[in-house]
Amino acid sequence: MTIGVQNEIYPILQIIMWNMIDKEIRKGQEMDYLQVFKLAPANVNDKLHQEIIHSQEVPERENKVTLKIDNVPITAKIFVIDSDEYVTMLLSNEY
Numbered sequence: 001m002t003i004g005v006q007n008e009i010y011p012i013l014q015i016i017m018w019n020m021i022d023k024e025i026r027k028g029q030e031m032d033y034l035q036v037f038k039l040a041p042a043n044v045n046d047k048l049h050q051e052i053i054h055s056q057e058v059p060e061r062e063n064k065v066t067l068k069i070d071n072v073p074i075t076a077k078i079f080v081i082d083s084d085e086y087v088t089m090l091l092s093n094e095y
Helices: 003-008 011-026
Strands: 034-044 047-056 061-067 076-082 087-091
Touching: 003 087, 011 034, 011 047, 011 061, 011 076, 011 087
Parallel strands: none
Antiparallel strands: 034 047, 034 076, 047 061, 076 087
16 A cells, blocks of 8 residues: 555555455455545434445446444545556555
C-alpha cells in the first residue's frame, strides 16, 4: 500500500478492504485487475457509521457494507490494482 493509504485510512478499514477482496476470490469470483472502494459516512439510527462500497467493472459487481467504527468515518476513494506481479492499494488521487 502507498504512504497515502497508510497515513489516511484507518488500519481496520485497510484490513476490511483486503478481506472483501479475499472473500470474493475464495467464492471463485472473476476479479478485475482494478478494484474500487468508496468510503463514506452513513447514518444508521442517528449514529454515524462507515460505509464501504466495493466494486469492479469487468465483470461488473458491487458490494456494500456499513460498519460501526470507533473513529470518525472517512470519505475516500481507494483503488487496488493487481499487476500480476504485485497488488497495490492506493488513494485515487495517488493514481
